[in-house]
Amino acid sequence: MQKAVSSTFSRWAFGSALTVGTLSAAGYFLNSVDSLTAQTSPPAVTASPHAKENLTHANALSQAFRASSNRVLPAVVSIQNVVQPKLVQREIPRRSPRQVPPGMQRPGMEELDPLLKRFFGDMPDLEDMQPQQPGGRESSGSGVIIDSSGIILTNNHVVAGGGKLRVKMHDGREFDVVDVKTDPSTDLAVIKIKSSVPLPYAVLGDSDQMMIGDWVLALGQPFGLQDTVTAGIISAKGRDIGITRHNEFLQTDAAINPGNSGGPLVNLQGEVVGINTAISSSSGGFQGIGFAVPVNVAKWVSTQLLKDGAVHRGYLGVGIQPVDQALAEQLGLSTSQGALITDVQPDSPAAAAGMMPQDVVVEFAGQPVHSPRQLQAVVGRAPLGTKQPLVVLRDGKKVTLQVSVREQPKGYGEVAKQDEPEAKPSESSSFDELGLNVSPLTPAVAKQLGVKVEQGVVVTDVEQGSVAAQAGLDEGDVITQVGRTPVNNVEEFRAAVKTADLSKGVMLLVKGAEGSRFVVLKK
Incomplete structure (x- = not known):
């Protein structure tokens, strides 16, 4: 056996020009390697009780992720929104991808708000932006079926634009959307598809019970990659990020990207706790901060949309x-x-x-x-x-x-546009200690500024770095109150601030087209 092994080794390791002496050396080498391998092979690993316990916990978490994903994925859908071009101005030759300059494969992302970017699906290639493209502009997002009859919860911005909506399910079936109801104030929408058989649906949980640090999964179709699942935690609750009139978002670090919009955020029990809506990003992709509408808000909104087609607040x-x-x-x-x-x-x-x-x-x-x-x-x-x-x-x-x-009345809180010719304030009075100039408020100026007040003074100039600037005052603000004292004109304003102690601070009531606010002037 030793000879056979040595001969075989010589053929593939040393070629055919080996002498007997060399062959003997090769046999010695093999024996040495076997001996060295036996001496250096690691001993059998016996896990400590602590290591076994950690592995058990890790496997349990993995199984929880798996079970939650399997429970919800059949109800997660992809939503295609195809908007037909309204006007074809001219023929533009199509270019192959090789002709597209570097860095231009995903145009348009740099034009979005660098802080908050919504998920409008995979950004089209440069040639796909041409108006003559057959089928029009297409964007995609996600949604989740919440009733076996074909009711789907998603984002308003996924279905907005008046395009043709088509839904693709987890099992490959496709349906045209037959009804759409939206609530832009929360960026939520409910759409309907028709099926001859009951459809799989997800269970809606209780977002109020979610706590910071709880595990969640984000499901959807990022960049068109169907049935993607990512894991993270609830990072914060009640976030006001200023993208809708009614803000109370869940924040998560579960990876979400363009195309995830409208997809579900779920807990480890496989219950939907949020609808993924926005990300905070300077690059257009995921950077660890995402936002979802709490499902309790979505339940309240969707119930009213299904009942009345509108939300009553x-x-x-x-x-x-x-x-x-x-x-x-x-x-x-x-x-x-x-x-x-x-x-x-x-x-x-x-x-x-x-x-x-x-x-x-x-x-x-x-x-x-x-x-x-x-x-x-x-x-x-x-x-x-x-x-x-x-x-x-x-x-x-x-x-x-x-x-x-x-x-709430319709149009409540909306700022009316002012089309009146510009009205200039009267001569200003300077208040050097505060770092601002003010002038009397006239009806024409009030109308021009869009403020519904009849008395006060208008800020006409704010010195950079002054007390007024630090308080956030700006040109066009109308000051109607100093402390608890109403001011009707410049003289009353001068008398009120003269007695104020700026070292302790003085509070002003300031009105503008977007509403009223209090500010504090303090050195």
Whole structure:
């Protein structure tokens, strides 16, 4: 046997010109290698009880990911939105991909907001942007079936644009969308497909029960890659990122990218807890921060869309802003939580309840209120026509009011465009200590600025780096109150600020086209 092994080794290792002596050396070499291998082979590994326990936990988490994915994936769909071109201006020769300059394979992404980019699907190649392309412009997103009859929950921006919508399911079947209902205020939409057999659907969970640090999975079709699953955690709750009128997003670090929009965010039980909507990115791709509409909001919105085709929200009829440390000191508060009332609209539920500017709402319908966003959310979803208790801090004391919730009027909160010719303020008066100039407010100027006030002074100039600039004042702001003293003209404004102690700070009520706010001037 030794000879046979040595001969075989010689043929492939040393060729045919080996002598007997060399062959003997080769046999010795083989024996040496066998001996060395035996001496250096690692001993059998015996895992410690602690290592076994860690492996058991890791496998359990892996199995939870697997079970959750398998439970939801059959209900996750791809949504194609094909918008037909309205006008063909000229023929543009198509270019092959090799002719596209480097860095131009995915145009348009750099034109989007660098902070918040939505997921409109895979960005088209440069030649796909030509208006004469057959079939028009196509974008894609995701959705999740929430009822076996074919009801799908997704984002408004996935189905917007008036294009032809087509749904592709996990098993390859395709359906045309037969009905679309949307709510741009939350960027949610409900679409409907028809099937002759019941369809798989996902179970909607309770997003209020999700806590920071909980595991979640994001499912969808990023960049057209069907049935993609990524894992992460809930990074934050109640995020206001300013992309919709009603903001209360879940933040996650589960990887989501263009094409994931409208897909579900699910917990380890396989329940939908959010609808993926936006990412924070400077590159257009995932950078660790994504946002999803909480499923409790989606359930409330979708129920109304399916019932009435529209969403009915409650409102108070007030202007609100956050309470920062400077405002808390001016208002004599020990906390900076709550929603500060900046103005109360006449004939509104808030006016009927006796709410006043400078009230700080800290509770509504038995729920604590920590921010303006939270107040807007709980009031919006309050049952219409009901009377709800509301607690405010007024002059440092708690006051309980009763407010009758009414439906928010159509167009509420929208800023009307001003087409009037420009009206110039009167001659300005300078306040060097504050670093600003003001002039009287005339009806023509108020109309031009879009403010519905009849008295006050208009800021005409703000010195860079001044007390006024640091407080956030800007040209066109209308100051109507200093402390708790209303000011009707420049003389009253001068008298009010003359007695103010800038070292302790003075609070101003400022009005603009987008509403009212309090600012604090302080050295």
